[in-house]
Amino acid sequence: MATLFDPITVGDIALQNRIVMAPLTRNRSPKAVPNTLNATYYEQRASAGLLITEATAITQQGQGYADVPGLYTPEALDGWRKVTDAVHAKGGRIVVQMWHVGRISHDTLQPGGGKPVAPSAIRAKSKTYLINADGTGSFAETSEPRALEISELDGIVEDYRKAARAAIDAGFDGVEIHAANGYLIDQFLRSGSNERTDAYGGSIENRARFLFQVVEAITSEIGAGRVGIRLSPVTPANDAFDPEPQPLFSYVVKNLARYPLAYIHIIEGATGGPRDHQQGERPFDYDALRAVYAAAGGKAAWMTNNGYDRDLAEKAVRDGEADLVAFGKPFIANPDLVERLKENAPLNAPDQATFYGGGAKGYTDYPSLEQVA
Numbered sequence: 470m471a472t473l474f475d476p477i478t479v480g481d482i483a484l485q486n487r488i489v490m491a492p493l494t495r496n497r498s499p500k501a502v503p504n505t506l507n508a509t510y511y512e513q514r515a516s517a518g519l520l521i522t523e524a525t526a527i528t529q530q531g532q533g534y535a536d537v538p539g540l541y542t543p544e545a546l547d548g549w550r551k552v553t554d555a556v557h558a559k560g561g562r563i564v565v566q567m568w569h570v571g572r573i574s575h576d577t578l579q580p581g582g583g584k585p586v587a588p589s590a591i592r593a594k595s596k597t598y599l600i601n602a603d604g605t606g607s608f609a610e611t612s613e614p615r616a617l618e619i620s621e622l623d624g625i626v627e628d629y630r631k632a633a634r635a636a637i638d639a640g641f642d643g644v645e646i647h648a649a650n651g652y653l654i655d656q657f658l659r660s661g662s663n664e665r666t667d668a669y670g671g672s673i674e675n676r677a678r679f680l681f682q683v684v685e686a687i688t689s690e691i692g693a694g695r696v697g698i699r700l701s702p703v704t705p706a707n708d709a710f711d712p713e714p715q716p717l718f719s720y721v722v723k724n725l726a727r728y729p730l731a732y733i734h735i736i737e738g739a740t741g742g743p744r745d746h747q748q749g750e751r752p753f754d755y756d757a758l759r760a761v762y763a764a765a766g767g768k769a770a771w772m773t774n775n776g777y778d779r780d781l782a783e784k785a786v787r788d789g790e791a792d793l794v795a796f797g798k799p800f801i802a803n804p805d806l807v808e809r810l811k812e813n814a815p816l817n818a819p820d821q822a823t824f825y826g827g828g829a830k831g832y833t834d835y836p837s838l839e840q841v842a
């Protein structure tokens with residue numbers, strides 16, 4: 470019977486425990502370049518079994534928020550090398566979450582001030598984060614997107630492939646494909662944001678086509694054992710919606726089983742919200758989803774996320790419902806979360822006011838147990 474603190478190998482990556490730092494956007498990488506403060510933040514949390522970086526744009530077109538990091542300039546890759554070296558020096562393992570935001574962006578962030586791109590020209594009822602002229606940050610309505618031409622899609626798939634290669638060259642142990650939370654890949658999957666009438670719209674197979682072209686390109690480039698993928702079957706984040714998530718995501722995991730991936734990362738419920746959030750007529754059945762994956766021969770580790778505390782996480786791993794559990798906000802406020810969970814020690818409370826933007830305050834200044842002893 471496994472516990473959170475047992476080691477596990479996911480694909481080609483050996484982890485010291487099953488506690489994962491979930492991807493957390495912090496908007497502290499001006500010009501999309503990771504810096505030494507970012508390196509300190511990840512290094513402080515290197516006792517996690519696996520660190521998943523904040524969402525990281527594969528190109529400027531894929532950038533949707535101010536001061537998030539990228540994987541598409543030499544300066545950014547040099548910056549990430551600082552992070553991966555610092556984490557590895559502490560014995561940690563780290564993968565980068567590869568991100569194309571699609572319509573969740575703003576004209577001012579796009580190349581040449583153009584429109585954000587999406588499967589269809591449907592504006593998301595959502596907001597993005599911009600830096601004002603005076604340096605302060607604020608949330609703004611996302612801009613009206615334009616529908617991608619079918620001829621553009623191969624180029625974006627190639628952007629994912631290049632970014633995956635760049636990630637390994639920058640020292641990452643692997644990558645996580647961001648296919649969740651209403652961003653580009655999820656926009657293709659969900660019928661609420663995909664009204665295409667070509668081979669990328671309509672049927673579930675067509676709406677999943679782009680996802681599998683990305684999976685094929687990345688796994689061919691760096692090996693499936695270094696690739697995870699994040700899915701969010703019922704999240705309403707960024708105006709994501711599909712009335713029939715169970716058949717949609719059953720199709721997705723059934724076909725993911727063809728790739729010997731490192732892990733499948735599932736956000737249960739609404740991202741950062743109720744775990745029992747529902748889209749469609751009936752509650753989503755996560756056990757059934759995993760059963761479909763296993764029945765199709767899928768052997769990747771199963772990672773769950775959203776609202777887990779120590780007891781729920783312990784139970785999920787002990788009962789075999791999850792191989793790993795990803796924690797978000799607890800890792801913001803507790804760099805030594807693993808030790809605190811092991812000791813069942815009290816946790817620092819996260820300061821919501823410093824989640825996005827700023828400097829060391831609310832980022833690298835949370836005390837460890839040793840510091841408060």
Ligand SMILES: C=C(C(=O)O)c1ccccc1
Nearest residue numbers: 494524534649650706740
């Ligand atoms: C990348 C994000 C996600 O996956 O939800 C994100 C972006 C901005 C704020 C919070 C989260």
